[in-house]
Amino acid sequence: MRVELKPRLTMAAEMVRQDSRIADIGTDHAYLPAALLLDGTIPFAIAADLRKGPLDNAQATVDHYGIADKVKLLRSNGLRNVMPDEVDDIVIAGMGGILISEILEDAPWIKDEKYKLILQPQSHDEVVRRWLWSNGFEIIEQSSCIDDKKPYICMSAVFTGKTTEHDPIEDMFGDFFYRKDDASDAFCQKKLHRVSVRHSALMKIDPENEEIKSLQYILDEVKKW
Numbered sequence: 308m309r310v311e312l313k314p315r316l317t318m319a320a321e322m323v324r325q326d327s328r329i330a331d332i333g334t335d336h337a338y339l340p341a342a343l344l345l346d347g348t349i350p351f352a353i354a355a356d357l358r359k360g361p362l363d364n365a366q367a368t369v370d371h372y373g374i375a376d377k378v379k380l381l382r383s384n385g386l387r388n389v390m391p392d393e394v395d396d397i398v399i400a401g402m403g404g405i406l407i408s409e410i411l412e413d414a415p416w417i418k419d420e421k422y423k424l425i426l427q428p429q430s431h432d433e434v435v436r437r438w439l440w441s442n443g444f445e446i447i448e449q450s451s452c453i454d455d456k457k458p459y460i461c462m463s464a465v466f467t468g469k470t471t472e473h474d475p476i477e478d479m480f481g482d483f484f485y486r487k488d489d490a491s492d493a494f495c496q497k498k499l500h501r502v503s504v505r506h507s508a509l510m511k512i513d514p515e516n517e518e519i520k521s522l523q524y525i526l527d528e529v530k531k532w
């Protein structure tokens with residue numbers, strides 16, 4: 308038996324290291340852990356969620372595929388109830404980037420080179436990048452895909468202890484700005500629209516706002532591209 312993941316979760320699955328124990332935070336149906344267990348990528352998973360309903364969904368998946376002995380279902384706000392020595396790779400997929408950053412901020416123990424973070428923000432991915440770079444992580448993989456006609460991205464990161472600064476283009480788009488494939492292009496177009504809307508809104512309501520400078524920089528750079 309195997310679980311066929313949709314392209315968005317496939318991106319995250321492909322970044323999980325062979326034989327690593329994962330924590331899937333905000334697991335809902337636990338499709339990702341089930342797929343990785345059944346295809347032999349991982350030996351063990353923590354399927355964690357804040358709420359009971361999603362954990363019931365996870366339980367149903369685990370029972371259906373007969374993998375209960377390899378999955379620990381865990382009620383947890385972010386990483387709070389995950390033990391640092393239980394996991395190697397940490398996946399947080401399908402949440403907004405602000406919430407993902409808050410979950411990471413709340414778990415200082417992840418600042419250790421042995422962990423790999425696999426993050427699939429649905430929005431505000433620039434907040435995730437900034438959090439990673441300013442907290443000593445290096446982004447080592449970035450993927451984009453189209454799923455149900457919408458663009459999605461995923462990234463992985465490891466702790467190096469070195470904080471880095473990046474220009475507003477890299478902050479906002481990652482390296483998708485420089486890629487030529489359809490998914491990266493669709494993702495950048497969608498974000499560019501948001502940048503433009505935010506720039507216009509700030510110009511109207513708060514013209515002294517510091518953020519305008521970086522938004523203007525992005526809009527100017529895009530014109531040159």
Ligand SMILES: C[S@@+](CC[C@H](N)C(=O)[O-])C[C@H]1O[C@@H](n2cnc3c(N)ncnc32)[C@H](O)[C@@H]1O
Nearest residue numbers: 332333334335356357358361383384385400401
């Ligand atoms: C949209 S679902 C994503 C499910 C799956 N990870 C995916 O990408 O398809 C988001 C899940 O995150 C859970 N969630 C939201 N905030 C959370 C938190 N602070 N800690 C753990 N889980 C959370 C929700 O209960 C929900 O099940």
